[in-house]
Amino acid sequence: MVISDTSGQSALPPPFAHYDFANSYDEMFDVHKHPRPAYQKLFHSLLEIPAEMLHQLQQDADLIFLNQGITFTVYGNDEGTERIWPYDLLPRIITAQEWDILERGLTQRITALNLFLKDIYHDEHILRDKVVPRALVYSCHHYRHQMRGVNVPLNSYVSIGGTDLVRLPDGQFAVLEDNLRVPSGVSYMLANREVMKRILPSFFVSHAVRSIEHYGQALLNTLISLASPARPNPTIVLLTPGVYNAAYFEHTFLARQMGIELVEGRDLLAHDNIIYMRTTGGLRRVDVIYRRIDDDYLDPLIFKSHSSLGVPGLLNAYRAGNVALANAIGSGVADDKAIYAYLPKIIRYYLNEDPILPNIETYLVSDDLQRRYVLENLDKLVVKAVGESGGYGMLIGPYSTAEQREEFRQRIIADPRNYIAQPTLALSRAPCFLENHIEPRHVDLRPFILHGDQVTIVPSGLTRVALQRGSLVVNSSQGGGSKDTWVLYE
Amino acid sequence: MLSRVADNLYWMSRYLERAEHTARLIDVSLHQMLDHRMQEEQPRWQRLRASLSTPATNDKVDSSYSITELFTFETSTTTSIGYAIAAARENARQVREQISSEMWEQINRLYLQIKQTSIDELWFAQPHAFFSNVKEGVQLFRGITDATMNHSEGWHFIRVGNFIERASATSTLLDVHYQTFFESEQSDHQTAIDHLNYQDWVGLLRSCASFEAYCKVYTAASIQPERIAEFLLFNAESPRSIYFAAGMSQTALQSIARATHIRRHGRVERLAGRLRAGLEYDQVEDITQDIHAYLENIQRQCSQIHNAIYQTYMVYPIDVALRERASGRA
Numbered sequence: 096m097v098i099s100d101t102s103g104q105s106a107l108p109p110p111f112a113h114y115d116f117a118n119s120y121d122e123m124f125d126v127h128k129h130p131r132p133a134y135q136k137l138f139h140s141l142l143e144i145p146a147e148m149l150h151q152l153q154q155d156a157d158l159i160f161l162n163q164g165i166t167f168t169v170y171g172n173d174e175g176t177e178r179i180w181p182y183d184l185l186p187r188i189i190t191a192q193e194w195d196i197l198e199r200g201l202t203q204r205i206t207a208l209n210l211f212l213k214d215i216y217h218d219e220h221i222l223r224d225k226v227v228p229r230a231l232v233y234s235c236h237h238y239r240h241q242m243r244g245v246n247v248p249l250n251s252y253v254s255i256g257g258t259d260l261v262r263l264p265d266g267q268f269a270v271l272e273d274n275l276r277v278p279s280g281v282s283y284m285l286a287n288r289e290v291m292k293r294i295l296p297s298f299f300v301s302h303a304v305r306s307i308e309h310y311g312q313a314l315l316n317t318l319i320s321l322a323s324p325a326r327p328n329p330t331i332v333l334l335t336p337g338v339y340n341a342a343y344f345e346h347t348f349l350a351r352q353m354g355i356e357l358v359e360g361r362d363l364l365a366h367d368n369i370i371y372m373r374t375t376g377g378l379r380r381v382d383v384i385y386r387r388i389d390d391d392y393l394d395p396l397i398f399k400s401h402s403s404l405g406v407p408g409l410l411n412a413y414r415a416g417n418v419a420l421a422n423a424i425g426s427g428v429a430d431d432k433a434i435y436a437y438l439p440k441i442i443r444y445y446l447n448e449d450p451i452l453p454n455i456e457t458y459l460v461s462d463d464l465q466r467r468y469v470l471e472n473l474d475k476l477v478v479k480a481v482g483e484s485g486g487y488g489m490l491i492g493p494y495s496t497a498e499q500r501e502e503f504r505q506r507i508i509a510d511p512r513n514y515i516a517q518p519t520l521a522l523s524r525a526p527c528f529l530e531n532h533i534e535p536r537h538v539d540l541r542p543f544i545l546h547g548d549q550v551t552i553v554p555s556g557l558t559r560v561a562l563q564r565g566s567l568v569v570n571s572s573q574g575g576g577s578k579d580t581w582v583l584y585e
Numbered sequence: 586m587l588s589r590v591a592d593n594l595y596w597m598s599r600y601l602e603r604a605e606h607t608a609r610l611i612d613v614s615l616h617q618m619l620d621h622r623m624q625e626e627q628p629r630w631q632r633l634r635a636s637l638s639t640p641a642t643n644d645k646v647d648s649s650y651s652i653t654e655l656f657t658f659e660t661s662t663t664t665s666i667g668y669a670i671a672a673a674r675e676n677a678r679q680v681r682e683q684i685s686s687e688m689w690e691q692i693n694r695l696y697l698q699i700k701q702t703s704i705d706e707l708w709f710a711q712p713h714a715f716f717s718n719v720k721e722g723v724q725l726f727r728g729i730t731d732a733t734m735n736h737s738e739g740w741h742f743i744r745v746g747n748f749i750e751r752a753s754a755t756s757t758l759l760d761v762h763y764q765t766f767f768e769s770e771q772s773d774h775q776t777a778i779d780h781l782n783y784q785d786w787v788g789l790l791r792s793c794a795s796f797e798a799y800c801k802v803y804t805a806a807s808i809q810p811e812r813i814a815e816f817l818l819f820n821a822e823s824p825r826s827i828y829f830a831a832g833m834s835q836t837a838l839q840s841i842a843r844a845t846h847i848r849r850h851g852r853v854e855r856l857a858g859r860l861r862a863g864l865e866y867d868q869v870e871d872i873t874q875d876i877h878a879y880l881e882n883i884q885r886q887c888s889q890i891h892n893a894i895y896q897t898y899m900v901y902p903i904d905v906a907l908r909e910r911a912s913g914r915a
Contacts, residue, residue, distance in 0.1 A: 350682070356587065361589065373587065373589070374845075375841070375898040375899070377901075378903070378906045378910060
């Protein structure tokens with residue numbers, strides 16, 4: 096059915112007629128332009144469904160998201176408005192073997208990261224052994240000296256992590272970055288699945304897709320496991336910055352799924368190092384806080400004093416062991432992009448194992464030689480600020496203007512500690528239904544890892560799509576979209 | 586529930602009731618204006634201001650057009666419909682996950698409707714249609730609330746807000762009206778009303794959505810100030826009477842007390858109970874001597890109940906709450 100032509104474009108049957116192939120790994124098609132085994136059924140279904148029907152299904156999906164108010168706030172437009180979650184109809188499929196590697200690799204990674212955090216806030220063995228430079232750790236904005244010597248429940252600093260994975264041209268998954276402070280997106284992962292089940296149940300039935308409905312329960316269990324054993328019926332809350340936050344939808348969604356109270360800083364108070372929430376029935380003690388507020392805004396007495404989002408006295412209650420936080424204060428050291436470059440060494444140091452999931456090659460511009468290389472090759476590299484997320488503070492060399500490169504050159508020279516560079520990756524591409532035909536777009540994958548009394552990784556993740564043709568930026572805060580992500584039973 | 590959430594629900598409800606009341610009042614006033622001469626507009630609009638607890642000004646009001654604009658769209662006036670609906674929506678938005686999605690959609694719809702109307706559109710189209718939309722929009726919201734929200738603590742806070750606002754607004758309206766039109770020292774039987782005042786009394790009833798109900802209890806020929814006061818204050822069956830509102834408030838507060846198991850609710854329950862009991866046992870003959878004082882007392886009691894709600898459920902001092910926790914532990 097595949098007619099190859101000399102232009103290098105595929106002449107796949109409609110709706111794939113506009114499908115082009117590039118250097119990146121294609122999720123659906125192999126190098127011979129045949130659908131991969133896991134995608135065969137989907138491919139054949141798509142040949143049979145008329146484009147108008149697909150278009151209708153896409154609209155049905157959009158309507159469900161609209162009616163349920165599933166939105167995301169996009170900045171950078173003229174209005175920082177709520178937009179309906181941009182969703183692509185076609186699922187992204189991961190085989191059981193591929194998932195097995197991911198699961199083992201992510202488990203290994205989160206275990207090592209937690210050991211690392213425990214170590215640097217206590218005995219600092221890894222620093223004394225000079226595996227990671229002490230200066231690098233101490234100069235990290237997110238290193239919180241207030242956490243020196245503080246014990247956290249189960250030694251679990253990162254209880255909820257979201258690691259961004261990309262697939263390299265050879266088909267192997269690699270870690271692009273870790274998000275260990277306030278990772279978001281799981282509600283969209285769950286919503287995408289719900290919508291898919293509603294509009295295309297037939298697709299589901301013909302594949303054996305692993306369920307992810309238990310995420311809420313797993314998250315709740317993880318949070319409960321952090322509570323002090325002396326508190327048999329712990330009160331768990333989700334601390335949100337409030338309605339104006341970009342991820343507010345997710346905060347309400349998760350609170351509802353878990354049946355826990357959604358609170359803002361002003362609902363909580365600290366008294367005698369115990370955290371209470373103000374209810375109509377009086378003060379109620381809080382045991383575990385799933386906090387969706389960054390360290391800087393958590394406690395105005397300790398961190399940024401002008402913040403009204405946090406709870407004065409929270410840090411002291413935390414240090415006294417009277418309340419647990421997910422994630423722990425000071426976890427941000429571990430998702431600093433410069434520390435990321437040391438992850439393979441960190442894994443080997445604590446676990447005596449080679450990393451199952453490789454890192455992307457990373458240049459630390461704080462090193463003179465590496466900096467020189469980077470500055471000479473800005474047009475080929477991706478430069479990132481170490482503490483940012485959301486795709487901001489980033490230069491994508493091949494798509495940049497001379498002014499942008501010059502700006503980053505100045506920034507790197509002025510503050511080398513806070514930048515890293517990586518080669519521009521050809522992220523894998525997956526088929527998307529766009530304007531009546533199917534075209535490939537760059538995707539990544541963010542699975543969510545829970546770490547409490549055990550490590551739980553729900554078999555799926557948020558597959559983010561760079562919806563604009565040619566774009567490599569998948570972050571939803573800059574207008575990316577997402578897909579339902581299927582992990583098959585076999 | 587979180588104190589903040591109760592606070593938001595309560596105020597959402599109060600603002601909605603306020604918007605509905607204001608819409609009805611302006612609608613009736615505009616209609617009445619048609620039967621009056623221009624020079625009589627000034628006192629009417631000053632009365633309207635007073636009824637809505639807006640301070641009277643010495644500026645000469647230009648026209649019904651400008652006062653309609655003031656009370657409908659002017660968002661710097663806290664008594665305008667636009668302000669009230671925007672405030673109600675903002676309160677709802679803060680606690681969106683506590684209300685049903687149908688409730689949110691309705692309040693959002695109402696808000697957008699008002700936002701998208703300009704004073705000129707309103708004026709040159711049919712003002713009546715606009716105000717009806719506001720009234721119906723709020724009434725629809727009430728119906729949706731009752732039908733889709735659990736009648737638990739949050740719902741009871743919504744009820745309290747609704748009825749405290751109604752009691753307060755109705756007593757203010759009555760007070761202003763009686764001060765203008767009722768001479769109690771005239772005689773000890775019903776005062777004669779000339780044909781213009783008759784319309785004002787009917788207007789009062791209509792402003793409280795009570796004209797037809799009143800006529801079922803008394804007859805249309807019997808538009809008499811004391812009977813009207815009796816109906817609007819004491820009637821047990823009219824959902825618009827202040828007695829009814831006091832009763833509903835008390836019931837809601839009792840439900841909240843049961844739901845929260847708080848021990849400090851005694852004061853707020855006593856205040857609510859006293860208001861209701863007063864309205865249950867007082868008779869219009871006893872109060873016509875000084876109806877102003879009586880109505881002012883009602884407003885004061887509403888205000889006290891409001892403050893007591895806050896003291897008990899929302900802004901209670903920490904040490905009081907901690908003492909209660911300590912003594913409450915088994």
